[in-house]
Amino acid sequence: MTENLDRRRLLTSAVVGSAALAGATALGSLAPEAAFAAGEQAIEPGAPDPNFAEGRITGISAGMLFVTGSDTALWRIRITGGTSIWKLRPTTFEQVAVGDGLYARGLRLPDGTLAADSVWVNIVNVHAHIAAIGRNLLHLDHKGKRIVGHLVPGTSAARYNNTPAVSDMSMLRVGKHVQVIGAWVPDTNEVQIATVYANA
Structure with missing residues:
Protein backbone atom coordinates (compact mmCIF):
# COMPACT_ATOMS: atom_id res chain seq x y z
CA MET A 1 0.00 0.00 0.00
CA THR A 2 2.82 2.42 0.87
CA GLU A 3 4.50 1.65 -2.47
CA ASN A 4 1.21 2.42 -4.26
CA LEU A 5 0.90 5.80 -2.48
CA ASP A 6 4.53 6.66 -3.18
CA ARG A 7 4.10 5.86 -6.87
CA ARG A 8 0.96 8.00 -7.04
CA ARG A 9 2.69 10.90 -5.29
CA LEU A 10 5.65 10.65 -7.69
CA LEU A 11 3.36 10.44 -10.71
CA THR A 12 1.29 13.42 -9.54
CA SER A 13 4.43 15.49 -8.98
CA ALA A 14 5.63 14.53 -12.47
CA VAL A 15 2.37 15.92 -13.91
CA VAL A 16 2.39 19.11 -11.86
CA GLY A 17 6.09 19.88 -11.83
CA SER A 18 7.53 18.68 -15.11
CA ALA A 19 7.23 19.82 -18.68
CA ALA A 20 9.39 16.89 -19.80
CA LEU A 21 7.58 14.47 -22.06
CA ALA A 22 8.39 10.89 -23.00
CA GLY A 23 10.96 8.87 -21.15
CA ALA A 24 10.51 5.37 -19.86
CA THR A 25 11.17 5.02 -16.18
CA ALA A 26 10.68 2.10 -13.85
CA LEU A 27 7.30 3.10 -12.36
CA GLY A 28 5.83 -0.37 -12.29
CA SER A 29 6.18 -3.21 -14.75
CA LEU A 30 6.23 -2.40 -18.45
CA ALA A 31 6.15 -6.10 -19.33
CA PRO A 32 3.39 -6.55 -21.92
CA GLU A 33 1.65 -9.12 -19.70
CA ALA A 34 1.09 -6.35 -17.13
CA ALA A 35 -1.34 -4.63 -19.50
CA PHE A 36 -3.79 -7.46 -18.91
CA ALA A 37 -3.26 -7.75 -15.15
CA ALA A 38 -5.89 -6.71 -12.63
CA GLY A 39 -5.67 -3.15 -11.33
CA GLU A 40 -4.02 -2.32 -8.03
CA GLN A 41 -7.27 -1.22 -6.40
CA ALA A 42 -10.35 -3.31 -5.76
CA ILE A 43 -13.10 -2.23 -8.17
CA GLU A 44 -16.76 -3.04 -7.69
CA PRO A 45 -17.76 -5.94 -9.97
CA GLY A 46 -18.99 -4.51 -13.27
CA ALA A 47 -17.78 -0.98 -12.48
CA PRO A 48 -15.19 0.67 -14.75
CA ASP A 49 -11.68 1.14 -13.39
CA PRO A 50 -11.17 4.93 -13.23
CA ASN A 51 -7.39 4.48 -13.51
CA PHE A 52 -7.45 2.39 -16.71
CA ALA A 53 -8.15 3.49 -20.28
CA GLU A 54 -8.27 1.71 -23.63
CA GLY A 55 -9.11 2.73 -27.17
CA ARG A 56 -7.65 4.30 -30.31
CA ILE A 57 -5.66 7.49 -30.45
CA THR A 58 -7.52 10.23 -32.34
CA GLY A 59 -5.17 13.11 -31.56
CA ILE A 60 -1.81 14.02 -30.02
CA SER A 61 -0.94 17.44 -28.65
CA ALA A 62 1.69 18.72 -26.20
CA GLY A 63 2.17 15.49 -24.31
CA MET A 64 -1.53 14.62 -24.32
CA LEU A 65 -3.11 11.64 -26.09
CA PHE A 66 -6.76 11.99 -27.06
CA VAL A 67 -8.33 8.53 -27.14
CA THR A 68 -11.74 7.18 -28.07
CA GLY A 69 -12.53 4.03 -26.09
CA SER A 70 -14.24 0.98 -27.53
CA ASP A 71 -17.27 2.01 -25.42
CA THR A 72 -17.04 5.51 -27.06
CA ALA A 73 -15.68 7.05 -23.85
CA LEU A 74 -13.34 9.96 -24.57
CA TRP A 75 -10.03 9.98 -22.71
CA ARG A 76 -7.33 12.60 -22.27
CA ILE A 77 -4.14 10.79 -21.29
CA ARG A 78 -1.21 12.86 -20.04
CA ILE A 79 2.28 11.52 -20.81
CA THR A 80 4.88 12.67 -18.29
CA GLY A 81 8.58 12.14 -17.64
CA GLY A 82 7.50 9.23 -15.43
CA THR A 83 5.40 7.41 -18.05
CA SER A 84 6.66 4.08 -19.39
CA ILE A 85 5.66 3.35 -22.99
CA TRP A 86 5.66 -0.07 -24.71
CA LYS A 87 5.21 -0.53 -28.47
CA LEU A 88 6.56 -4.03 -29.11
CA ARG A 89 9.46 -2.99 -26.86
CA PRO A 90 10.03 -0.09 -24.43
CA THR A 91 9.97 3.09 -26.50
CA THR A 92 9.37 6.86 -26.44
CA PHE A 93 6.41 9.17 -26.87
CA GLU A 94 7.61 10.11 -30.37
CA GLN A 95 6.85 6.57 -31.60
CA VAL A 96 3.13 6.85 -30.71
CA ALA A 97 0.86 7.77 -33.65
CA VAL A 98 -2.73 8.72 -34.38
CA GLY A 99 -4.61 5.52 -35.22
CA ASP A 100 -2.66 3.42 -32.72
CA GLY A 101 -4.60 1.47 -30.14
CA LEU A 102 -3.60 1.52 -26.48
CA TYR A 103 -4.11 0.41 -22.93
CA ALA A 104 -3.06 2.84 -20.22
CA ARG A 105 -2.85 2.66 -16.44
CA GLY A 106 -2.23 5.61 -14.20
CA LEU A 107 -3.85 8.12 -11.88
CA ARG A 108 -7.15 9.85 -12.64
CA LEU A 109 -6.71 13.55 -11.87
CA PRO A 110 -9.44 15.94 -10.67
CA ASP A 111 -9.74 17.51 -14.15
CA GLY A 112 -10.60 14.07 -15.62
CA THR A 113 -7.28 13.45 -17.37
CA LEU A 114 -5.43 10.21 -16.75
CA ALA A 115 -1.79 10.79 -15.77
CA ALA A 116 -0.30 7.67 -17.33
CA ASP A 117 2.01 5.43 -15.36
CA SER A 118 2.27 2.81 -18.14
CA VAL A 119 1.04 2.84 -21.74
CA TRP A 120 0.98 -0.20 -24.02
CA VAL A 121 0.54 0.76 -27.68
CA ASN A 122 -1.19 -1.64 -30.13
Missing part, protein backbone atom coordinates in the same frame (compact mmCIF):
# COMPACT_ATOMS: atom_id res chain seq x y z
CA ILE A 123 -0.82 -4.50 -27.67
CA VAL A 124 -2.70 -7.72 -28.40
CA ASN A 125 -3.08 -10.98 -26.49
CA VAL A 126 -4.21 -13.73 -28.86
CA HIS A 127 -4.92 -17.43 -28.31
CA ALA A 128 -4.61 -19.25 -31.64
CA HIS A 129 -3.43 -22.34 -33.49
CA ILE A 130 -0.41 -22.28 -35.79
CA ALA A 131 -1.70 -22.81 -39.34
CA ALA A 132 1.65 -22.47 -41.12
CA ILE A 133 5.23 -21.43 -40.43
CA GLY A 134 7.30 -19.36 -42.82
CA ARG A 135 10.57 -17.47 -42.69
CA ASN A 136 10.08 -15.07 -39.76
CA LEU A 137 6.30 -15.64 -40.03
CA LEU A 138 3.67 -17.53 -38.09
CA HIS A 139 0.30 -17.90 -39.80
CA LEU A 140 -2.22 -18.15 -36.98
CA ASP A 141 -5.83 -19.28 -36.90
CA HIS A 142 -7.80 -17.31 -34.29
CA LYS A 143 -11.46 -18.36 -34.11
CA GLY A 144 -11.54 -19.01 -37.85
CA LYS A 145 -9.74 -15.81 -38.78
CA ARG A 146 -6.20 -15.67 -40.12
CA ILE A 147 -3.57 -13.56 -38.37
CA VAL A 148 -0.08 -13.08 -39.80
CA GLY A 149 2.47 -12.99 -36.99
CA HIS A 150 5.82 -11.41 -37.83
CA LEU A 151 8.84 -12.66 -35.88
CA VAL A 152 11.08 -9.66 -35.23
CA PRO A 153 14.78 -10.61 -34.99
CA GLY A 154 16.30 -9.48 -31.72
CA THR A 155 12.88 -8.93 -30.14
CA SER A 156 10.55 -11.93 -30.57
CA ALA A 157 10.91 -14.71 -28.04
CA ALA A 158 9.25 -18.00 -27.16
CA ARG A 159 8.42 -19.52 -23.79
CA TYR A 160 7.99 -23.28 -23.84
CA ASN A 161 6.21 -24.96 -20.91
CA ASN A 162 6.65 -21.84 -18.74
CA THR A 163 10.44 -21.84 -19.10
CA PRO A 164 12.37 -18.55 -19.48
CA ALA A 165 11.98 -16.80 -22.84
CA VAL A 166 14.40 -17.79 -25.63
CA SER A 167 14.87 -16.60 -29.21
CA ASP A 168 14.75 -20.20 -30.56
CA MET A 169 11.43 -20.77 -32.37
CA SER A 170 12.35 -24.24 -33.66
CA MET A 171 10.01 -26.06 -31.26
CA LEU A 172 6.90 -24.34 -32.63
CA ARG A 173 4.75 -26.75 -34.64
CA VAL A 174 1.85 -26.43 -37.09
CA GLY A 175 -1.42 -27.31 -35.38
CA LYS A 176 -0.20 -26.42 -31.89
CA HIS A 177 -2.09 -24.00 -29.67
CA VAL A 178 -0.15 -20.86 -28.75
CA GLN A 179 -0.69 -17.61 -26.92
CA VAL A 180 0.83 -14.59 -28.63
CA ILE A 181 1.50 -11.21 -27.08
CA GLY A 182 2.54 -8.63 -29.60
CA ALA A 183 1.89 -5.31 -31.29
CA TRP A 184 -0.96 -5.06 -33.79
CA VAL A 185 -0.28 -3.31 -37.08
CA PRO A 186 -3.33 -0.97 -37.17
CA ASP A 187 -6.08 -1.74 -39.68
CA THR A 188 -4.50 -5.04 -40.77
CA ASN A 189 -4.61 -8.68 -39.70
CA GLU A 190 -0.90 -8.51 -38.86
CA VAL A 191 0.90 -8.62 -35.52
CA GLN A 192 4.54 -8.11 -34.63
CA ILE A 193 5.30 -10.82 -32.08
CA ALA A 194 6.85 -10.02 -28.71
CA THR A 195 6.33 -13.40 -27.00
CA VAL A 196 4.89 -16.76 -28.05
CA TYR A 197 3.78 -19.09 -25.25
CA ALA A 198 3.69 -22.74 -26.30
CA ASN A 199 3.95 -26.25 -24.96
CA ALA A 200 6.88 -28.12 -26.49
